[in-house]
Amino acid sequence: MAGGNVNPRGVGGSGESPPVVSVCPMCGYPHEPACKITEPQKEEELQELVARYNDNLGLLWFHPPNGGHRHAAVGAKLKRQGVKAGVPDVWILDTPAGHDCRGVVIELKVKGRKPTPEQVEWLAALEQRNWLTFCVNGLQEYVNVMRVLGW
DSSP states (O other), X not given: OTTSOXXXXXXXXXXXXXXXXXXXXXXXXXOSSOOOOOOOXXXXXXXXXXXXXXXXXXXXXXXXXXXXXXXXXXXXXXXXXXXXXXXXXXXXXXXXXXXXXXXXXXXXXXXXXXXOHHHHHHHHHHHHTTOEEEEEESHHHHHHHHHHTTO
């Protein structure tokens, strides 16, 4: 063989596999420990971080674009088309292992914010329909919930 001796048991000759490094769900790159979580101050920033996190986990999920400020005419048109107030921010269509449910819905709040009555009603209605429902305050709570669910 050209290039000298090759050890068939791998580098170092111990036969042990290299350590497995998982992909960080915050940035999408393989490294340990995962990136430090910095809490966003705005819900749209939180949603962007959650989007990256969910995409990096490979989940089948979506965020309905219900929030934000719109011209009154646009809001009225969307309402006629079926847009509902209070719909949760995150819909995960994958079922977490060990759970007999339709999927997971999560309302996102930045620290110090509370869900509206419409958001509470949606979460309760979905829970009655066998969805796992959560309202989280900040990115760390979101990550904690996802880890408890096995993601």
